[in-house]
Amino acid sequence: MRIVVLAGGIGGARFLRGLKRAVPDAEVTVIGNTGDDIHLFGLKVCPDLDTVMYTLGGGINEEQGWGRTDETFHLKEELAAYGVGPEWFGLGDRDFATHIVRTQMLGAGYPLSAVTEALCDRWKPGVRLIPMTDDRVETHVAVTLPDAAGEGERKAIHFQEYWVRLRASVPAEAVVPVGAEHAKPAPGVLEAIGEADVILFPPSNPVVSVGTILAVPGIREAIADAGVPVVGLSPIVGDAPVRGMADKVLAAVGVESSAAAVAEHYGSGLLDGWLVDTVDAGCVERVEAAGIRCRAVPLMMTDVDAVARMAGEALTLAEEVRAV
Amino acid sequence: MRIVVLAGGIGGARFLRGLKRAVPDAEVTVIGNTGDDIHLFGLKVCPDLDTVMYTLGGGINEEQGWGRTDETFHLKEELAAYGVGPEWFGLGDRDFATHIVRTQMLGAGYPLSAVTEALCDRWKPGVRLIPMTDDRVETHVAVTLPDAAGEGERKAIHFQEYWVRLRASVPAEAVVPVGAEHAKPAPGVLEAIGEADVILFPPSNPVVSVGTILAVPGIREAIADAGVPVVGLSPIVGDAPVRGMADKVLAAVGVESSAAAVAEHYGSGLLDGWLVDTVDAGCVERVEAAGIRCRAVPLMMTDVDAVARMAGEALTLAEEVRAV
Structure with a gap:
């Protein structure tokens, strides 16, 4: 049986693990969301692809559902000491390696799909994981935030800033997958x-x-x-x-x-x-x-x-x- | 008193620490060697500049004389798990932050001298540290190594490969600061x-x-x-x-x-x-x-x-x- 699954991050990854247990012999292709990808510290970070890869590959931090198990955060501490942010995005020392390998391969000219396949060579997730696109798509969220004068200012922010930094604490007025078209x-x-x-x-x-x-x-x-x-x-x-x-x-x-x-x-x-x-x-x-x-x-x-x-x-x- | 010091890595850094103790009020400018700089994992690494900065800034691993104190090597372990080398160059999790900040600033168009000044804003080494040049100079060493057939093959390798990987175990036939001219x-x-x-x-x-x-x-x-x-x-x-x-x-x-x-x-x-x-x-x-x-x-x-x-x-x- 050939199954195609459209997956985001934690929910999608956990569902896939259950699916693999239910039908271990099925041929599963995962089309992964890349709209929440973000460039941090000069590195390309693909949170949803990595959550699927780590969860199915046995490297996930089970409690939080994202990031690596047995993780440390020394690199991030040092970036903060240099005054280099953002500090609100939790990249661990082990996790950084994935982003460094990915960024290096992208810089060498490989498309994200080929890079993802190479990363999966290590993790062996038991599914074929393909990013939805090799092109840049970035989900932005329109929000109204108080400006310096205390007036409401409408602006578009990266989805990760809305989700992780603001914890969706203000209403999302619009959600736009910039570049998708x-x-x-x-x-x-x-x-x-x-x-x-x-x-x-x-x-x-x-x-x-x-x-x-x-x-x-x-x-x-x-x-x-x-x-x-x-x-x-x-x-x-x-x-x-x-x-x-x-x-x-x-x-x-x-x-x-x-x-x-x-x-x-x-x-x-x-x-x-x-x-x-x-x-x-x-x-x-x-x-x-x-x-x-x-x-x-x-x-x-x-x-x-x-x-x-x-x-x-x-x-x-x-x-x-x-x-x- | 204005003192100019031409410094390499460990020896130069330790000398500078003594010099600062001997004449705390002197205005010291350090011209740092960048010939052993190397690109690793897509990042620009400047071993000698960093050794001076960490030693005078209180962040050095005292026993080994290079790298950071309280260091971990999780990122490097993970790179090795991805099959991405070289493994012979010891980059720790904390140390990686310096190279990430440097690479990001260089990518944004700042010359190495400006980047070094920015990094020193954090470390406050008590000297003015300037790289010898903002241009790329890479010290290569000519060596004769056995080829697949067991014959001697003469080749030029990066200084770090000669020094760190081979531990200078074969004679250096020539040392060339490529690009210096x-x-x-x-x-x-x-x-x-x-x-x-x-x-x-x-x-x-x-x-x-x-x-x-x-x-x-x-x-x-x-x-x-x-x-x-x-x-x-x-x-x-x-x-x-x-x-x-x-x-x-x-x-x-x-x-x-x-x-x-x-x-x-x-x-x-x-x-x-x-x-x-x-x-x-x-x-x-x-x-x-x-x-x-x-x-x-x-x-x-x-x-x-x-x-x-x-x-x-x-x-x-x-x-x-x-x-x-």
């Missing part, structure tokens, strides 16, 4: 979608993770035209995000924070099946009314076995869709 | 020499440290024409280097490994005074016959006080020269 899917992305038996949207952020991937021209169309079941898992449980702050950016695109609203946001043109948590069983009818087959199953990612059961439910729903 | 002294270098009251050559390597600095067109001439005492301290004590492997590269330039021979190598056109160790008192006459005033004093850099006494002797000899 001119980006091309990375080599292998459209081919993987075209050859897939099933396409899954993990409980990743529908705006800044899955939404950014879908914003690369050609990817949404290829998924809609693939002619295979497309099944998603709700990142919202009981009107709140399973993890993260998805509700903050949903508001920016005019979508209420509910399992049904996210399904409607993707729409029946894209999505064939949708899993909601058992606490949201009441919305199954609404989702199905939108033309999307829906099931209520436990969606809390408490441990790898629980996630494997979720992944199994998603594949079961895909087969139901296929049988129709 | 087209390099210009960095801003401030010739001015500092022109305004100096005394110019000192610490017991640094006469070929790959002081010699490289003198190879930048204009520096040797400015020192010879400065009209102030130029005094050096022998890096050779009892026919062996005080530290390091200076004898290995002296052979490449046809100079015997003795305190007198190094003085003659610099020559009376450049050098006015020369300190040799008491064990080499027998060569004082030979050095003076070469037109260089010479004294035998203890030259072992056992602790900062001993080095301060050495520096004091150098300044005393400078006053003797001036009085003539």
Whole structure:
């Protein structure tokens, strides 16, 4: 079975680990979000790609869900001592090596997709990990922040600044994947979608993770035209995000924070099946009314076995869709 | 009193620490060797400048004489796990920060001299540290190494590869500061020499440290024409280097490994005074016959006080020269 998964960071990575346990022999291609990539200290940092790679490769810090295990932060301390920031982005000493190798390879002329493949040679994540694009896409968030005079000033900031530095503490007025409209899917992305038996949207952020991937021209169309079941898992449980702050950016695109609203946001043109948590069983009818087959199953990612059961439910729903 | 010192790495840095103790109020300008600079992992590494900066700024690893105190090597371990080398060059996690800041500033268009000044803003070494040049100079060493067939193959390797990886275990057939002939002294270098009251050559390597600095067109001439005492301290004590492997590269330039021979190598056109160790008192006459005033004093850099006494002797000899 060939499965394509559109993945963001922590949620996507944990879902993939469960999927691998549920169907160890499946051939999984992950299309990774690069909209939250950022240049820091002259280095190219790809937080979502790395979270997938470290999580599946056994190098992740399990408690925080991102960064490396057994990590130290001496380099970052020294940068701060030089007065060089930002200080709000947590890069550890071990993690830095990934960014140094990546930056060096990009500087030598390799596209990000080739660099990602080379990094995965070490981590052996058990999936094929492809960035959504080799082109530069950077998610910006429009916010209103107080200026020096205490007046509100509207400005666009990098997604990481919104998410990590501000911790989504102010409303996101707009979310724009800058550069997406001119980006091309990375080599292998459209081919993987075209050859897939099933396409899954993990409980990743529908705006800044899955939404950014879908914003690369050609990817949404290829998924809609693939002619295979497309099944998603709700990142919202009981009107709140399973993890993260998805509700903050949903508001920016005019979508209420509910399992049904996210399904409607993707729409029946894209999505064939949708899993909601058992606490949201009441919305199954609404989702199905939108033309999307829906099931209520436990969606809390408490441990790898629980996630494997979720992944199994998603594949079961895909087969139901296929049988129709 | 304005003192100019031509410095390499460990020997130069330790001498400078003693000099600062001997004459705390002197205005010291250090012209640092950049011939052993190397690009590693896409970063610009300046071992000699950093050793001076860390030693005088209180951040040096005292035992090894280079690198940072309280250092860890996690980043380097990870680079090795990615199969990215070289592994023979010891860059620690804290040390990496210096190279990242430097590389970022160079990439932004600042010359190395401005970058060095910015780095020193943090370390406050108590001297003005200027690289000999902002241009690229790279010391290469010609060696004969066995090729795949076991035949000797003559090749030029980077000085660091000769010094650190091979530990000078094969003869240096030639030492070439590649690029030096087209390099210009960095801003401030010739001015500092022109305004100096005394110019000192610490017991640094006469070929790959002081010699490289003198190879930048204009520096040797400015020192010879400065009209102030130029005094050096022998890096050779009892026919062996005080530290390091200076004898290995002296052979490449046809100079015997003795305190007198190094003085003659610099020559009376450049050098006015020369300190040799008491064990080499027998060569004082030979050095003076070469037109260089010479004294035998203890030259072992056992602790900062001993080095301060050495520096004091150098300044005393400078006053003797001036009085003539």
